[in-house]
Amino acid sequence: MKFVDEVEIRAEAGDGGSGVVSFRREKYVPDGGPDGGDGGDGGSVYLQADENLNTLIDYQFERFHRAERGTNGQSRNCTGKKGEDLVVKVPVGTRITDVDTQEALGDLTQHGQKIVVAKGGFHGLGNARFKSSTNRAPRQKTLGTPGEVRNLKLELMLLADVGLLGLPNAGKSTFIRSVSAAKPKVADYPFTTLIPNLGVVRPEANKSFVIADIPGLIEGASDGAGLGIRFLKHLERCRVLLHVIDVMPVDGSNPVDNAFAIINELHQYSPKLAEKPRWLVFNKIDLLPEDEAQALCEQIAQELGEEENVYRISAVNKLNTQPLIHDIMALLDSMPKEKFEEIEDEEVEFKWDTYHQKATKNDDDDWDDWDEDDYDVEVVYER
Numbered sequence: 001m002k003f004v005d006e007v008e009i010r011a012e013a014g015d016g017g018s019g020v021v022s023f024r025r026e027k028y029v030p031d032g033g034p035d036g037g038d039g040g041d042g043g044s045v046y047l048q049a050d051e052n053l054n055t056l057i058d059y060q061f062e063r064f065h066r067a068e069r070g071t072n073g074q075s076r077n078c079t080g081k082k083g084e085d086l087v088v089k090v091p092v093g094t095r096i097t098d099v100d101t102q103e104a105l106g107d108l109t110q111h112g113q114k115i116v117v118a119k120g121g122f123h124g125l126g127n128a129r130f131k132s133s134t135n136r137a138p139r140q141k142t143l144g145t146p147g148e149v150r151n152l153k154l155e156l157m158l159l160a161d162v163g164l165l166g167l168p169n170a171g172k173s174t175f176i177r178s179v180s181a182a183k184p185k186v187a188d189y190p191f192t193t194l195i196p197n198l199g200v201v202r203p204e205a206n207k208s209f210v211i212a213d214i215p216g217l218i219e220g221a222s223d224g225a226g227l228g229i230r231f232l233k234h235l236e237r238c239r240v241l242l243h244v245i246d247v248m249p250v251d252g253s254n255p256v257d258n259a260f261a262i263i264n265e266l267h268q269y270s271p272k273l274a275e276k277p278r279w280l281v282f283n284k285i286d287l288l289p290e291d292e293a294q295a296l297c298e299q300i301a302q303e304l305g306e307e308e309n310v311y312r313i314s315a316v317n318k319l320n321t322q323p324l325i326h327d328i329m330a331l332l333d334s335m336p337k338e339k340f341e342e343i344e345d346e347e348v349e350f351k352w353d354t355y356h357q358k359a360t361k362n363d364d365d366d367w368d369d370w371d372e373d374d375y376d377v378e379v380v381y382e383r
């Protein structure tokens with residue numbers, strides 16, 4: 001299972017500076033020779049892995065990355081200045097592909113690893129370079145070459161940092177929509193149409209985390225069918241759970257009973273997930289006057305035996321959501337980072353159950369003439 005963060009950027013290296021034509025002119029030196037200097041090389045664009053980043057989201061807002069061009073040469077044999085390189089930081093695990101040629105340029109798998117994605121142009125030559133015994137006053141020079149320009153696709157496998165729990169209708173999707181800055185792509189879902197809701201939350205520039213709904217926790221996913229187990233394996237690596245509780249369920253049910261139902265299900269479903277830090281998020285507090293909402297949430301939290309890390313929000317109105325996401329970011333920053341390793345897909349066992357031979361073949365038949373129509377092959381696979 002993969003959550004893929006994907007962005008396209010454009011990397012433009014600097015052009016090389018051109019060489020110049022110039023001659024030495026000094027008093028009392030009548031025929032000063034050529035002194036036109038070379039240009040400077042253009043700067044290149046590099047991508048470098050940085051373990052402090054964990055999504056590519058910043059590059060959705062910042063697509064163009066240009067390195068400096070080299071300056072032209074000058075008289076008195078002065079060489080132009082080399083254009084400054086540009087180093088673009090990306091998270092460890094980023095895969096880079098050239099969009100136009102589909103060429104894979106590489107994977108950045110270690111902190112600090114750096115690759116050049118657009119090479120700076122080469123400098124042009126000044127006329128001093130063309131001086132020879134036969135041509136003492138050359139008027140030749142060359143131009144700098146253009147810097148490389150590439151459209152790049154950056155892809156990153158994401159881990160969900162935060163898992164959302166809650167009954168249907170508690171407001172999980174609304175919450176993800178209201179706090180997220182982008183939606184990563186969900187790839188690889190061959191067996192299901194049940195797509196988890198995902199969002200990248202970006203409390204400030206260069207800081208982000210991934211939040212994921214836990215779909216089907218209640219509706220029988222514990223039988224292990226399809227997505228349930230695979231998704232759960234992925235989520236077992238999230239670092240905090242948010243338990244979203246509807247303070248005013250439309251069906252008139254009791255929020256405490258509802259919360260206990262989720263907690264029980266969680267323990268049954270995945271003891272590993274049940275051990276994660278779990279914060280209570282009371283949602284839809286806009287439906288009640290403030291003091292009533294506060295009293296009700298305190299009472300429910302008390303009945304659940306959870307006094308710490310309790311939040312009251314209205315996902316629809318984005319009320320109090322900012323302090324919550326800042327606290328999550330602070331918690332995640334304080335925890336050690338998990339490295340991404342792709343979780344192996346559940347094995348599908350192929351069982352060749354029936355293999356009927358229709359035609360009778362003699363041992364001396366030529367097996368190269370094997371024709372699959374001669375056989376009635378049935379494949380049964382069991383999960």
Ligand SMILES: Nc1nc2c(ncn2[C@@H]2O[C@H](COP(=O)(O)OP(=O)(O)OP(=O)(O)O)[C@@H](O)[C@H]2O)c(=O)[nH]1
Pocket residue numbers: 166167168169170171172173174175283284285286287313314315316317
């Ligand atoms: N008044 C109010 N309504 C809300 C709030 N948050 C969500 N809702 C409403 O509650 C309903 C359910 O919200 P969803 O976000 O779809 O809930 P969900 O938990 O994702 O539900 P499932 O997708 O069924 O799991 C929608 O009609 C929302 O508009 C809120 O803060 N205040």
